Amino acid sequence: MSKEISDFDSLLSKLNDFGKYQKLNLCLMCLTALLTGMASLSFVFVAGIPEYRCRIPLCDNEIVTEYIPEWLENVAPFKNGFPKYCSRYELKNETFIDNYLNVSCPVDNFSKDKIIECDVDDLVFPDRHTTIANDLQILCENNQWKLSLVGTFSSLGIILGGPICGYISDRYGRKKVLVITGVLTSVFGILKSFSTVLEEYIILDLLETIAGFTLYSTAFIIGLELVGPSYRLLAATTNNVCLSVGRILLGVAAWYFNSWRTFLKVLYLPGLLIVFYWFLIPESIKWLISKKKYDEIRTTLSKISKINKRPLPENYEIFLKSEENSKSTEEANFSKLLRNRTLCLRFINCCILFLGNNIIFFGLSLNSVTLTGHKYINFIIISMVEIPGNILCAISLNRFSRRLTLGVSYLVTGICCILLYFISEGDYVKVIIYTIGKLMATIASNTMFIFITEVFPTSVRHSTLNICYAFGGIGSMLAPQTPLLAFIWDPLPVFTFGFFAILVSFLTIFFPETYNRELPDTIEESANISKTTVTKL
Known part of the structure; x- marks a missing residue:
């Protein structure tokens, strides 16, 4: 009997690991990604410098x-x-x-x-559009540094909020964190639209960023933990495409609405609907298993069985009872992960990976404004480029291994960045190479996000992911400063992007392969992920 159901993923496959139940919940997670995409970069337009x-x-x-x-x-x-x-x-x-x-x-x-x-x-x-510069009288060159504080504190929100909310999610549940941060993101976002002084806006923006980042990462993990291994990539890609679509809608909304106050209300009001997720989505079964909450697991499995129209296996109770009796509870303890040499080194590697990725990705985005003089069309084009990048990422990960896709995409990004220096301004070849670099950076970024959720155990997956992303937040803060490197040497910014891309490409060889493998539930399972898996070509 136990051979037929060896683990949770095999049990889920008998109930259809990508049935109607999983699809409905994935749609709800993708709606969250759409709303996050619409709100995450709003400061680009709200704190932008108007023409005057x-x-x-x-x-x-x-x-x-x-x-x-x-x-x-x-x-x-x-x-x-x-x-x-x-x-x-x-x-x-x-x-x-x-x-x-x-x-x-x-x-x-x-x-x-x-x-x-x-x-x-x-x-x-x-210009008919207004920003906080107009209404809060942040005008003239000697005051422009005040506007840059908005982006800086926005990145600081990721650094501060990621580890804290990740720990809460791993300890108290994904569902609670998703609903609470979803509502808080909308509340803080709407309150920003009533700001009368810059300090008030920055504080509310910091709080909104802390909640907003946690909302996206929680929804991403719930979507991946609910489906079977063979559908994990599809779920992640769909989520990422919706995030890019949200950014496209952000550009359209910024173009359409003249007032930044109206613009913010339109962006954040729909997010209040997330409060109804409390009644619509389940708690992550992977998290329930790590917490030994088997009564709730049985309830969720019965709901999956009913909606997917697949009967529960006769021996599933035997499997659950054997799991309940044989596995010791592993509390969400990040310090335990650090005491494991293999996972500690892997965690450090992930932090460097996130730091380099954010410098590259956001640095390329900031330098892409030369593609067109219209800031709204420019932003929309940049977001649209990410969609084929998401699709190419899915195709690559279906055909090749995670490690190979990650390493090659970063390597090509680095080569493209360095090649930009050798091509004269105004040459169409430069635009083509830039686009290739941006596409490969998108593939690398998405692969990294999927990969890192697969190499850490359920008990500390969210907290580890958010701590890594907090280090990435340092990269997000440094990326806007990279143009200043041109004062030292004109091509230094693109060479900096190229250096980090090639560095993280090299670091990918130290990761284990996770292609089509089950998500590890314990620290022991995570540490023992095979590092000798043959690359699938």
């Missing part, structure tokens, strides 16, 4: 609609092809303005060697 410049006396009329008219270079200083935000040239004879009433724009009456600062009330905003 000084109002030019005698040149601008009462209703200014043109950002850079032909005469502007004669009356205002430029920087990197755009007018400086709060500067203009001084009028030579401001006391004789009446002499120029019949002249449309007397450019010869401006002194280019004398630059004066505009008053905040004397600025023009041709």
